[in-house]
Amino acid sequence: MELFIRTEQQQSWLKKLQEKEGKFRNLSAQIDEQGIFPKENIQDLVDLGYTKITLSKEFGGEGLNVYDMVLFQETLASYDSNTALSIGWHLGTVGEIYEKKAWTTDNLDFLAQEILNGAIVNRSVSEAQTGSPTRGGRPGTNAVRQENGVWILNGRKTFTTASPVLTYFLTSAWIEEKQSIGFFLLHKDLPGLSVDETWNVMSMRGTGSHDLVLEDVKVEDSKLIELPDKKSPAKFGGWALHIPATYLGIAQAARDYAVHFANHHTPNSLNGPISQLPNVQQHLGEIELELAQARHLLYSVATAYDDEKRRQYLTNEIAIVKHTVTNSAIKIVDKAMRVVGAKSLQLTNPLQRYYRDVRAGLHNPPMDDMTIKNLALTAIKAAENK
Template sequence: MLRHLPTHLDPEMQAVTDRAASAIRTHAEACETAQDVTPEAAAALRASGYTRLTLPRASRGLGASLEAYAAAQGELGEANAGLALVLAMHTHVVGAAFQGRTLPDPLLAALAQASVEGRLVNALASEPELGSPSRGGLPRTTATPDGDGWRVTGRKTWATGAHALNLALVTAATPGGQVLRLLVPMDAPGVGTESTWAGALALRSSGSHDVTFRGVRVPGDHAAPPSPAHPASSAWFWTAIAATYLGVGFAALEALIGYARERVPTALGQPIARLPRVQEHVGRMAADLHAARALLAGAARTWDAAPTADSVPALAAAKAHATNAAVGATDLALRTAGGAALTPALPLARLLRDARAGLTHPPSDEVGYASLGAALLGTGPEGPPRPGPRVP
């Protein structure tokens, strides 16, 4: 049936995905209420084994391809977006770092050990003044030389899963204006977490609080020198975001289907699933979501075949398309369910709020679609037009 297509996950990958999804479903309500990742939820996420999903097999991971990762992460997003993003942040960092070799060997070894042991990692780059680093700019967080290491001081915002994290990959500027990435244990002296996420519009279970660093000592071998951007970083992050929010859209579809089958108004005398208008809306939602998932899967498959900069624009557009499909699906689900959608009896109000959060992640719609358009037109930022890639 169209609602349940093959996920292309091998049995071991499917097993850890199932365990992670089960952990998320078990703890989602408590985390939504706490507006944070509870200690019990964090322990369950670590124990699921999902942290090994994107780690190469040579490093004792499961070696998921980008296409397999998209399928797995979509299942987690359907369970609960906030907790799914905690695992998404870890797995996209690991997948990109190993495929692109974007970190020196000591840091890759530390990421591999953390993944095998189930310890959670996130890359912390956003700041109050800087906003998203995708727009450029120098971080206010500083790394000053301290013997053979560094001292890190500053503040990072939107730290998904802040209280659950074991390690943070922190961007910081040196006195000379270079940007380093430093792997910081979250229990190191000088690391603090400020609970700034309470009352957030969406993703309340993600616990995306601020993290502060006050003269935190980092050894020299846990710092990555400046390096050129690698397309793997964008490929894995955009896929993680697109898949997670597609899961939100599919959750809204499933919730609406269940409600439409059970809701029997006295004036109608039969389930509202019999109404042509409801059938049309469910069909529209399903078509939009499956089209977005097909675009994402095709773009990921193209990347797996040729992981180069030429394969990135389709992933950028897939992220934009997926997040908008999720927003459209959740909105249509609320319109179809009517007043019941506003009550806690249905999850649709939360799903609507969570879906809209997808629009805030880079790339923005204009960047995502324009990057694919420019690639197809052969008009990059410099040089004459050249033949563009085929859309997967």
């Protein structure tokens, strides 16, 4: 990781996170086994000021970029995947909002002040009937405007990560009169808004990705924050690179465990540890290769995105990163388990947790089939225009 540290600020933040390493690692197994949300970990990050690092400087934050976020999120995920993915959605959402500045100044000022005071925000867009919003489905959640200018929202959202600690839900809803999707900024304490604790899965068990339920939720007109012009699938932007960074962090943790095991496990059939065996070295070498390739791709694209002059030339690279890094992470954990052998299947062994958690990456947007299809269509279109 030292190869990718560029600034003293990055070094300083990594040191702050490293001070939480022991605590976060020690809680990780319990979070997984009991399926509990790591509220204490998240509060530690809020207290560190971590939740305002992607808030732009002009609004009181640290104004850190995508590269910084990726660096920190990968490190955090190697300690605890649930904590990293949960806080990553907040960091990415905030970074995107204050990069685009598509909201009114009053709304940007309002949310910034809330974030500075410890608020946590995430988008709530997925639904059981529409699936991933990146596929372009129209939300079943609807918003109807009353004559007094108040909106009434009804619907149910799924996969609302970090729901136990969210202060604000940036929620998509279909507005019939506008024939468009709008996003409303909903405070957790609004009457009619509730969280149904439905999250019961084998991977990322502690992310609290429950259902958001809206029953005649009333909200003032000013909280209709975004009104996209087109009914097109959401674009996978650079701030979503926190997703592959998280899975790369899990892979790094699996790699570290496998190397330590190989250096210390000495069966009586050998004169030394299994790290001397050619087949073990083959697995470890392939792990190192996958890690290096995935990491260089991730940080290279993050660097390009942070450069406004180069960003305009990015087409499918963000999706390529997610596809490549996630699938590499799965391979890395699998190879780590081959090194450790049957012990890796013990419920007390962290590798079985890493194995389950990295699988979740396949179901975070964009999906692999969409990435491959878009690559093909881009190539076809480019050839046609020559």
